[in-house]
Amino acid sequence: MAQIQIKNIRKEFGDFTAVKESSFTIEDGEFFMLLGPSGCGKTTTLRMIAGLELPTSGEIYLDGEEISQLPPSQRDIAFVFQMFALYPHMNVRKNLSYPLVSQGMPRAQVKAKVEEVANILGIQDMLNKPVGGLSGGDRQRVALGRAIVRDPKAFMMDEPLGALDAEFREHMAEELRALHDRMNATTVYVTHDQLEAMQMGDKIVVMNNAVVEQFGTPQEVYDKPATMFVADFIGSPSMNFLPFEGAVSEGATSVTLNGQILGIPQQRQGASGKLVYGVRPEHIKLSDTGDYRGEVITTEYLGTTQIITLDTPNGELKARVDSAQIATVGEKVGLSFEAPKITLFDEATGAALVSELNEKVLAHG
Amino acid sequence: MAEVILKNLSKSYGDQVGIADVSLTIPDGSFVVLLGPTGAGKTTTLRLISGLDKADQGEVWIGGRQVDNEMPAQRDVAMVFQQYSLYPHLTVRENLAFPLKSPVLKTPPDEIERKVNDVASVLQISHKLDNKATALSGGEMQRVSIGRALVRDPAIFLMDEPLSSLDAKLRTDLRVELKRIHASLGATLLYVTHDQIEAMTMATHIGVLDHGRLAQFGSPRDIYENPNSLYVAGRLGQPRINILPADLFGGMPEGTTQIGMRPEHITQGEGVEAQVQRVEHLGDQNRLHLNLQGHDVITIADPATDYEPGAVLKIAPNNPLCFDATGARIR
Numbered sequence: 001m002a003q004i005q006i007k008n009i010r011k012e013f014g015d016f017t018a019v020k021e022s023s024f025t026i027e028d029g030e031f032f033m034l035l036g037p038s039g040c041g042k043t044t045t046l047r048m049i050a051g052l053e054l055p056t057s058g059e060i061y062l063d064g065e066e067i068s069q070l071p072p073s074q075r076d077i078a079f080v081f082q083m084f085a086l087y088p089h090m091n092v093r094k095n096l097s098y099p100l101v102s103q104g105m106p107r108a109q110v111k112a113k114v115e116e117v118a119n120i121l122g123i124q125d126m127l128n129k130p131v132g133g134l135s136g137g138d139r140q141r142v143a144l145g146r147a148i149v150r151d152p153k154a155f156m157m158d159e160p161l162g163a164l165d166a167e168f169r170e171h172m173a174e175e176l177r178a179l180h181d182r183m184n185a186t187t188v189y190v191t192h193d194q195l196e197a198m199q200m201g202d203k204i205v206v207m208n209n210a211v212v213e214q215f216g217t218p219q220e221v222y223d224k225p226a227t228m229f230v231a232d233f234i235g236s237p238s239m240n241f242l243p244f245e246g247a248v249s250e251g252a253t254s255v256t257l258n259g260q261i262l263g264i265p266q267q268r269q270g271a272s273g274k275l276v277y278g279v280r281p282e283h284i285k286l287s288d289t290g291d292y293r294g295e296v297i298t299t300e301y302l303g304t305t306q307i308i309t310l311d312t313p314n315g316e317l318k319a320r321v322d323s324a325q326i327a328t329v330g331e332k333v334g335l336s337f338e339a340p341k342i343t344l345f346d347e348a349t350g351a352a353l354v355s356e357l358n359e360k361v362l363a364h365g
Numbered sequence: 366m367a368e369v370i371l372k373n374l375s376k377s378y379g380d381q382v383g384i385a386d387v388s389l390t391i392p393d394g395s396f397v398v399l400l401g402p403t404g405a406g407k408t409t410t411l412r413l414i415s416g417l418d419k420a421d422q423g424e425v426w427i428g429g430r431q432v433d434n435e436m437p438a439q440r441d442v443a444m445v446f447q448q449y450s451l452y453p454h455l456t457v458r459e460n461l462a463f464p465l466k467s468p469v470l471k472t473p474p475d476e477i478e479r480k481v482n483d484v485a486s487v488l489q490i491s492h493k494l495d496n497k498a499t500a501l502s503g504g505e506m507q508r509v510s511i512g513r514a515l516v517r518d519p520a521i522f523l524m525d526e527p528l529s530s531l532d533a534k535l536r537t538d539l540r541v542e543l544k545r546i547h548a549s550l551g552a553t554l555l556y557v558t559h560d561q562i563e564a565m566t567m568a569t570h571i572g573v574l575d576h577g578r579l580a581q582f583g584s585p586r587d588i589y590e591n592p593n594s595l596y597v598a599g600r601l602g603q604p605r606i607n608i609l610p611a612d613l614f615g616g617m618p619e620g621t622t623q624i625g626m627r628p629e630h631i632t633q634g635e636g637v638e639a640q641v642q643r644v645e646h647l648g649d650q651n652r653l654h655l656n657l658q659g660h661d662v663i664t665i666a667d668p669a670t671d672y673e674p675g676a677v678l679k680i681a682p683n684n685p686l687c688f689d690a691t692g693a694r695i696r
């Protein structure tokens with residue numbers, strides 16, 4: 001298994017730049033998520049690591065060896081696609097054996113290896129079935145099995161659960177993660193589903209418009225977003241943005257919105273002009289006394305918690321509160337925000353302002 | 366708007382049971398969601414109310430009138446399907462006006478104009494009224510097809526998974542929008558879905574269907590906090606409720622064979638030891654996957670906690686739900 005290092009990688013297709021100078025490191029044994037909306041360059045990045053595309057510039061190191069210009073077959077990386085690419089005319093055993101047979105592995109060894117992998121995936125009883133008759137989940141298991149039998153240094157997965165229905169997807173996500181924990185193989189996984197990324201990943205790279213917006217653990221990316229894009233893309237409902245005009249100086253612990261003084265973590269960077277006050281739905285409390293007022297538009301019951309949509313002087317805002325709390329549509333309530341969890345953004349650039357909260361995360365990129 | 370009553374309604378297709386002996390009152394002005402997996406009988410119920418199918422047994426009453434022998438058009442219901450069915454050669458305005466031009470309704474032209482504009486503004490598609498229906502995005506098309514139901518003033522709106530073909534972000538927006546429309550029109554709505562989030566967030570009442578039978582009917586809060594069977598308890602809640610043998614913790618009422626603990630109804634720091642298998646950091650909460658004597662248990666912890674896989678922590682049920690051998694609730 002292996003560490004993968006990406007250095008200033010760039011990919012152009014004619015006039016179109018799919019990936020702009022991106023750098024990050026995938027540690028040995030990590031489950032690493034490439035997250036972003038369609039067209040952000042995440043799949044292109046994955047394909048460059050696998051060798052299905054050659055980068056226009058930049059380097060890729062696999063265990064210290066520069067591989068960016070090597071053909072895929074010499075990289076020792078296995079690829080799992082969204083659409084399970086299986087040989088329809090072969091049975092499960094033959095599909096699993098194929099990568100090994102084509103490498104020239106002796107028959108007896110192939111047989112042993114295939115049985116071992118089938119055991120790991122729980123598909124030993126369907127080895128002699130044709131793949132055509134299998135359910136979507138079983139086919140995806142076989143496709144995974146085909147990647148695993150080769151004992152590659154790393155796995156690349158391009159939305160492997162995208163074609164499955166919601167309920168089954170959750171189940172496969174857990175299975176995949178458990179499989180990773182047993183094998184400890186370096187895995188790079190592309191998805192546009194933020195919940196999937198948060199649930200499964202050890203680290204997340206968030207991409208947008210061919211650029212890496214942020215790179216870190218799920219908790220860092222959620223609590224300390226580097227940009228407004230990241231703050232909006234991660235979390236459901238996403239972070240609330242309250243735009244305001246004003247100034248904040250280095251060392252400040254509050255800002256003024258609509259005449260109200262609201263707390264913020266101590267700032268390490270001053271700014272002025274069009275700013276944005278970013279607050280996660282669960283960091284908003286409803287109270288009778290809060291000076292910042294909002295009107296309840298809808299409430300959505302979710303079991304333990306509920307989402308309350310409010311109309312405020314700075315726009316619509318969603319709060320996640322305990323479902324025991326009574327909120328009536330049309331009612332005006334006071335709001336308070338958890339100051340230490342707030343992120344301020346510069347509206348023009350979308351970048352987060354450095355504060356006590358995020359200085360460590362923003363410092364390393 | 367009107368109350369709709371189903372009395373002992375049954376329908377089979379050959380030896381396949383559609384619904385079996387369903388009795389249900391949809392109160393005037395309510396937003397009722399029928400929830401269940403594929404094949405539970407949700408769509409069959411809608412089709413029986415609308416008159417697209419005929420019941421084997423039982424009665425359908427709409428607004429105090431028994432309608433079993435009426436044609437769909439006479440029943441005064443409006444239906445929205447999962448797949449938007451618009452006239453591709455007509456504009457959005459013409460699509461919306463179409464139901465009003467029906468010879469049965471005889472709506473005057475200025476009335477049609479007014480209604481179409483009203484509905485378009487509620488659905489925020491006013492600026493697209495003169496576009497061809499095919500020149501819209503998927504979300505806009507579904508809004509037009511909902512709008513086509515809204516221009517009428519039917520006794521009840523019947524909606525069959527109208528949001529399931531839309532992407533996640535749009536689904537969230539339309540969920541709020543539908544709720545707003547329901548509140549502002551005071552309409553009676555029967556809505557079918559297998560998505561528990563839709564059911565919980567929009568419904569005034571949820572009916573949970575299990576293989577054609579109505580397993581429970583009540584408010585979302587009732588169904589979530591007070592399910593009357595193991596089946597109903599498993600339909601709501603994300604992550605799913607943990608079902609464990611009753612003897613793991615002891616101290617349960619007599620006859621209890623299984624207990625159900627929602628992930629948030631587990632006390633940490635006392636009780637029985639469990640090993641942490643995996644921690645998911647979801648931002649607003651941490652999900653702990655535990656192994657409790659060979660059973661998988663999922664619970665929730667504050668995002669500030671830092672359990673590592675392999676750690677041991679004690680857990681105990683907090684207000685567990687108790688079930689007997691048949692899956693019925695013991696209270």
